[in-house]
Every structure is written in C-alpha cells, then in structure tokens.
Amino acid sequence: MSSRVVVIGGGICGLATAHRLVRAGLPVTLLEAGDQLGGLGTFFSSQDRWVERFYHCVMPSDDALLALLGEVGLKDGVGWRPTRMGMVVDGVHRSFNSALDLLRFTPLSLADRIRFGVISLLLRRLGKGKDLDRMRTEDWLRGLYGDKVWSTLLAPMFGAKFGSAFGDVPALYLWQRLGRESNDSVRGYPAGGYKSVIDALRASIEAGGGEVRTSAPVGRLETAPDRVLVTLADGETIEADHVVSTVPLPALRGIADEDLARRLPEVRLPYQGVVNTLFFLRKPLSGHYWAPVLRSGTDFDGVIEMTPLTGTERYGDRHLVYVMRYTDRESALYLEDDASIAARWTEQLLNLHEGLAPEDVDEVRVFKAPFVEPVYPLGYLSQRPAVEVPGTRLLLATTAHVYPNVTSWNSSVELANSVTDLLLRDARRSSTQENTAWPAESAR
Numbered sequence: 167m168s169s170r171v172v173v174i175g176g177g178i179c180g181l182a183t184a185h186r187l188v189r190a191g192l193p194v195t196l197l198e199a200g201d202q203l204g205g206l207g208t209f210f211s212s213q214d215r216w217v218e219r220f221y222h223c224v225m226p227s228d229d230a231l232l233a234l235l236g237e238v239g240l241k242d243g244v245g246w247r248p249t250r251m252g253m254v255v256d257g258v259h260r261s262f263n264s265a266l267d268l269l270r271f272t273p274l275s276l277a278d279r280i281r282f283g284v285i286s287l288l289l290r291r292l293g294k295g296k297d298l299d300r301m302r303t304e305d306w307l308r309g310l311y312g313d314k315v316w317s318t319l320l321a322p323m324f325g326a327k328f329g330s331a332f333g334d335v336p337a338l339y340l341w342q343r344l345g346r347e348s349n350d351s352v353r354g355y356p357a358g359g360y361k362s363v364i365d366a367l368r369a370s371i372e373a374g375g376g377e378v379r380t381s382a383p384v385g386r387l388e389t390a391p392d393r394v395l396v397t398l399a400d401g402e403t404i405e406a407d408h409v410v411s412t413v414p415l416p417a418l419r420g421i422a423d424e425d426l427a428r429r430l431p432e433v434r435l436p437y438q439g440v441v442n443t444l445f446f447l448r449k450p451l452s453g454h455y456w457a458p459v460l461r462s463g464t465d466f467d468g469v470i471e472m473t474p475l476t477g478t479e480r481y482g483d484r485h486l487v488y489v490m491r492y493t494d495r496e497s498a499l500y501l502e503d504d505a506s507i508a509a510r511w512t513e514q515l516l517n518l519h520e521g522l523a524p525e526d527v528d529e530v531r532v533f534k535a536p537f538v539e540p541v542y543p544l545g546y547l548s549q550r551p552a553v554e555v556p557g558t559r560l561l562l563a564t565t566a567h568v569y570p571n572v573t574s575w576n577s578s579v580e581l582a583n584s585v586t587d588l589l590l591r592d593a594r595r596s597s598t599q600e601n602t603a604w605p606a607e608s609a610r
Contacts, residue, residue, distance in 0.1 A: 169192055169193075169407035169408060169589075169592075169593045170192070170193045170194075170195070170405075170406045170407050170408075171184075171187055171192055171193070171194045171195075171406060171407065171408045171409070171410065171589065172194075172195050172196075172197060172394065172396050172404055172406040172408075172409045172410075173187075173194060173195070173196045173197070173409075173410045173412065174197050174384055174387075174396070174409060174410070174411045174412060174413055175197075175198065175199075175205070175411065175412035175413045176196055176197070176198030176200070176202075176203040176204065176205065176378070176380065177203075177204060177205020177206065177207070177412060177578070178204070178205060178207060178363075178575045178578045178579065178582075179205075179412040179563050179564075179578040179579070179581055179582045180196055180198070180205075180410070180412040180563075180582075181196070181203060181204075181364065181367040181368070181371070182234055182367065182578065182579045182582035182583070183410050183412070183563060183582040183585060183586055184196045184367075184371045184376055184378070185234070185237070185238075185367050185370050185371055186582065186583065186586040187376075187586055187589065187590070188370070188371050188374035188375065188376040189237075189370075189374060190586070190590050190593075192589075192590075192593060193375065193376070194371065194376040194377070195376070195377045195378075195379065195404060195406070196371065196376065196377070196378045196379065197379050197382045197383075197384060197396070197398070198378075198379065198380045198381075198382060199381070199382065199383035199384070200380065200381070201380050201381050202380065203364050203367075203368060203378070203380060204360065204361070204364045206219075206220045206222075206535055206538065207220070207222060207360045207361075207363070207364060207575070208220075209359070209360070209361050210531065212446065212481070212482070212529060212531075213481075213482040215480060215481060215482060216359055216361045217359075217444070217481065217486065218359065218360050218361075219442065219444075219531075219533040220440070220442050220488070220533065220535065221442075221470045221472060221488040221490075222355075222360055222575065223353040223354060223355060223455075223475060224244055224353065224354035224355065224356070224575075224576075225353060225354070225576070226246070226352055226354070227576075228574070228575070228576035229576070230576050230577075230579040230580040230583060231574075231575050231576040231579050232244070233579075234367075234579050235356070235363065237370075238363070238366035238367060238369075238370050239366065240356055240357075240358070240362060240363060240366055243356060243357035243358065243362075244354040244355065244356055244357070245354060245355055245356075245357060245476075246352055246353070246354045247352065247353065247354075247355075247474070247475050248351050248352050249351050249352070249353050249454075249455035249456070249474055249475055250263050250351065250453065250454050250455060250474070251263055251351075251454055251455065251456050251457065252452050252454030252456070252457035252469075253271075253457060253458055253460070254457055254458070254459045254460065254462050254469070254518065255273050255319075255460045255461060255462070256273070256460070256461050256462060257462045257463065257518070259452055259457075259519075261454070263351070265283060268282065268283050273318055273319070274314065274315060274318060274319065275314065278311075278312060278314050278315050281311060281312060281315065282311060282315050282319070285310050285311055289310070289341075289344060290341065290344055292310065293306075293337070293338075293341040296337075298336060298337040298338035298341050299336050299337075299338045299544070299545060299546065299547045299570065300336070300544050300545050301336065301337045301338075301544075302333060302334055302335075302336075302337065302544065303324070303332060303333055303334070303335050303336065303337045303339070303340055304316065304321070304332075304333030304334070305337075306337035306340075307320050307337070307340075319460075321333065322458075322460045322461065322467070323458045323460060324340065334543075334544065335541065335542055336542055336543075336544055336545070336546060336570070338547075338570045339542060339569065339570055339572070341570075342570045342571055342572055343572045353455065353475055355475050355476050359480065382398055382399075383398065383399045384396055384397070384398060384399070384421050385397050385398060385399040385401075385421060386421055386423060387409065387411075387418075387421050387422050387423065387426060387560075388423045388425075388426065389409075389423075389425070389426050389429075389555075389557075389558035389559060389560050390558075390559075391557065391558075391559075392407075392559070393405055393406065393407060393559065394406045394407070394408065394409040394558070394559050394560060396409060406559075407559060407593075408559045408560075408561065408589055408592070408593075409559065409560050409561070410560075410561045410562075410563055410585060410586075410589065411560060411561070411562055411563070411564070412563045412564060413564065414437065414537040414564055414565065414566070415430065415431065415433070415434070415435070415551075415562075415564055415566055416434075416437070416537070417537070418430065418562075418564075426555075426558065426560070429555050429556065429557055429558060430555065431551030431552070431555075431562075431566075433549055433550070433551050433566060435540040435541060435542065435543075435566055436494070436540070436541045437494075437495070437536070437537045437538070437539065437540055437541065438492045438493065438494065438538055438539045438540075438541060439492070439493060439494060439495040439500055439534065439535055439536040439537065439538055440490055440491070440492050440493070440534065440535050440538045441466075441490065441491050441493060441499055441500055441507060441532070441534050442488060442489075442490045442532070442533050442534065442535070443466070443488070443489045443490070443507060443508060443511050443530065443531070443532045443533075444486065444487070444488055444489075444529075444530065444531040444532075444533070445486070445487040445488075445489065445512070445515060445527060445529075445530055446481060446482075446484040446485070446486060446527075446528045446529040446530075447484060447485040447486075447487060447522070447526050447527060447528065448484060448485070448525075448526045448527075448528055449485065449521075449522070449526050450471070450473065450485045451469070451471055451485070451487060451519055451522070452471070452519075453471065453474055454469075454471060454474070455470065455471055455472075455474050455475055456468070456469075456470055456471075457469045457471075459518070462518060463514065463517065463518075464511075464514040464515075464518060465491060465499065465507075465510065465511060465514065466489045466490055466491045466511055466514070467490075467491055468489070468490050468491075469487060469488070469489050470487065470488040470489075470490070471485070471486075471487050472486040472487070472488065473485045473486055484528055484529075487515075489511055489515060492538065492539065495536035495537075500534060500536075504532035504534075505532075507532050508530045508531075508532050511530075512524075512527060512530055515527075537565070538573070539565065539573050540565050540566055540569070540573075542569050546569055546570075547569070547570065550566070550567065550569055551566060551567065553567060553584070553585055553588060554588065561585050561588065561589060562585075563578075563581050563582060563585045567581055568580070568581055
C-alpha cells in the first residue's frame with residue numbers, strides 16, 4: 167500500500183488518524199493551520215509549565231482513547247482520582263454527590279428531591295427502546311422529572327451547554343452522555359498533561375515516516391475521481407490519493423473548490439463556541455471538580471477545579487480553575503475583548519466565593535474556541551452525513567459525525583478509527599488490483 171494521504175487538522179482526531187495510517191504503512195502528511203497541534207487540547211506556558219487552554223479529563227469508559235494512549239506508552243501514566251460535584255444555585259454553594267446531599271437540596275421540594283433521585287437512577291433504563299433521536303430533551307426530561315425540576319435545575323444546568331436551543335436537542339444526546347459518565351466519580355489525567363499525548367502522537371507519526379506541519383493553513387481543496395489537490399495558503403500544492411478532513415464543515419466549505427462544495431453534505435449545523443477563563447489561585451475553592459452555577463449573578467455558568475484531579479505541583483503549587491460559558495461565536499460575549507472579560511469574571515468569581523480575596527488571584531487567562539459543539543436537530547441520525555464524499559477521495563471526520571456520542575477526545579478517536587478502517591480497506595483493494603494487473607501488462 168503506497169497511497170499518499172493528507173490529513174487536514176491537527177486536533178486529536180487528525181493526530182489519531184495520521185498515527186493509525188502511518189502504523190499501517192501509508193505515507194501521510196498532516197497539515198495544521200495553527201502553530202500548535204491539539205485542537206481544543208492546545209496549551210500555553212505559565213511559570214515554565216504547560217497548561218491546557220481548555221479543560222479535559224479521561225473517563226474510565228473511554229476505551230478508544232485509553233487504547234490509543236496504550237499504543238504510545240502513556241496509558242499506565244494516567245492518574246485516576248475520585249472527584250466531587252458541587253452546585254451553586256442562587257449564590258449558595260452545595261455539594262451534590264450523595265443521597266444526603268440531594269435530601270438537603272432545598273431549591274427543590276422534598277417530593278421533587280425524591281423524584282429527582284429515583285428518576286436519575288433509572289434514567290438510562292427508562293431511555294431504552296425509545297426513539298430518543300426524535301424526542302425533544304425538554305419533552306423527555308420534563309415528562310420524567312416534572313415541571314419544577316426541569317425549570318429550576320435541568321433547563322439552566324444543561325442549557326449552559328447549548329443555550330436556548332437545549333430543550334430542542336434530541337434526548338438521545340443526553341442519554342449517551344449519561345452512558346459515558348455512568349455515574350462514575352473517578353476521572354483520569356495523563357501524567358505529563360495533554361501536551362504529552364500530543365507530543366507522543368507526533369513522535370509516532372514522524373517515527374513512521376509521516377510528515378507533520380504546523381502553521382500550514384489550507385487555502386483550497388480540489389478533488390477528482392483519482393486524486394486530491396491540496397493548495398496551501400502560501401501557494402504550495404500537494405497531490406494526494408486521499409484526504410481526510412477533520413475541520414468543521416463550515417470551515418471546509420470555505421476552502422473547497424466549486425465542484426467539491428456542491429458535493430459536500432447539505433447538513434448545516436449551528437455550533438456553540440466557548441469563552442473560557444483560567445484562574446491560577448493561591449488557595450482552593452470548594453474542592454469540587456465540577457460545579458454548575460445557576461442564577462448567581464455571573465456571566466459564566468460553570469466552574470471546573472482541576473487541582474482536585476491533577477494536584478497543584480504541575481501549576482507551580484497554585485490551584486487551577488476553569489470558568490466558562492458556551493456561546494455562539496457571533497455573540498456579544500464571544501466578540502468582547504479578553505481583558506474586559508477577565509476583569510469582570512474575576513470580580514464575579516470573588517463575589518461568588520466569600521473566602522477568596524483579590525490577592526489570592528495570581529494569574530488570569532482568557533481563551534475562546536468558535537467550534538466546540540454542534541447543536542443537533544431532531545432526527546439527526548437520519549441526517550448525519552456519510553464519512554465518504556461521493557465521487558471524491560475525500561473522507562470527513564468531524565464533530566458532525568460523532569453523534570449520538572458526546573463530543574470528546576474518546577469519540578474523536580473512535581471516529582478516527584472508523585475512518586482509517588475505511589481508507590485502509592480502499593488502499594488494500596487498490597493494491598490488490600494493481601498486483602493482479604501487473605502480470606498481464608508484463609506479458610505483452
């Protein structure tokens with residue numbers, strides 16, 4: 167097999183794809199527009215230490231990701247720790263981990279608390295056999311939990327992920343998310359951080375003869391039945407037998423030539439972006455890994471404390487907190503300058519935690535990502551685009567393809583595995599045809 171493959175996009179899906187193809191013996195060139203690999207796993211330096219711009223963790227159920235980490239020698243280095251969940255409602259901090267915590271959760275009546283606990287335990291079972299792909303999340307959850315639980319807790323908590331569209335998202339997506347987390351409080355984090363995963367995958371690709379190029383944006387993509395032409399922004403052209411694109415479909419349409427643009431899937435999903443602010447603190451907050459923030463006078467609606475999972479040493483004995491809001495990339499918040507967001511969210515975080523003083527805030531960073539999560543329509547299983555683009559040698563591996571799985575590093579690796587399986591089968595078929603044709607040509 168000698169088919170040359172170009173992979174567009176150096177996030178985890180692109181890296182996993184290139185890694186697998188190189189291991190199978192195919193020549194691969196990976197092109198990343200930015201100056202770093204990793205996608206949402208990119209990083210920055212703070213006190214001579216590498217820190218992820220966006221929060222990540224490994225779940226015990228992440229079989230595909232853990233298998234990939236095993237291939238590059240990092241699986242045994244994943245540190246597993248139990249984590250706790252909190253809840254901030256109307257400015258009041260609460261633990262939200264046990265039956266006793268639920269019984270103490272006074273924003274709900276006692277009857278609603280009991281109903282919430284029972285339904286939550288049975289939710290996965292209650293979804294089996296139902297066409298959740300065509301059922302609105304609001305209709306499903308409101309019917310099970312009741313109006314009060316929906317309006318007080320679920321709508322603002324899960325709506326933080328999708329905004330006002332959350333109630334219309336297929337219930338299947340939430341059902342799958344619950345399956346990934348499986349009520350498991352144990353989470354993992356790679357010993358060297360996510361940069362170590364990115365570096366190990368790059369090393370694997372290059373050791374196998376693959377080429378990895380950063381700061382290499384694609385300006386134009388043209389396809390023909392037997393080849394693909396990739397033209398970089400600087401005018402360089404690369405001819406390939408196949409291309410795997412991992413960039414979001416809106417971005418792909420921006421570089422496709424007229425013929426290819428007509429062949430791309432008609433699905434046009436809205437996407438949620440994220441505004442993410444990192445706080446390096448000199449003291450811990452509540453010790454909860456995750457805490458939704460509801461109706462508490464903040465622009466942000468979630469707080470992730472990383473150090474209960476990672477420890478403080480990797481951050482210079484400081485406590486790392488991610489504070490975020492998912493929002494459309496055209497929203498006023500997303501377009502606001504970083505310094506204004508940092509100042510306002512610092513004040514809001516201080517107001518939210520009475521024991522936190524301005525001098526406890528050591529460093530603040532703001533990062534944004536425009537394409538984090540597609541907002542899926544009802545019935546998306548039948549609308550989900552195919553991986554192969556008909557009449558071309560282009561394969562797609564994007565967040566539009568992972569549904570109903572939750573968007574994560576694990577689902578991206580699963581998608582990379584399925585796409586490379588298709589490509590490798592095609593390459594083997596082409597190789598077999600060439601080998602059988604050779605004797606006849608030689609006999610002439």
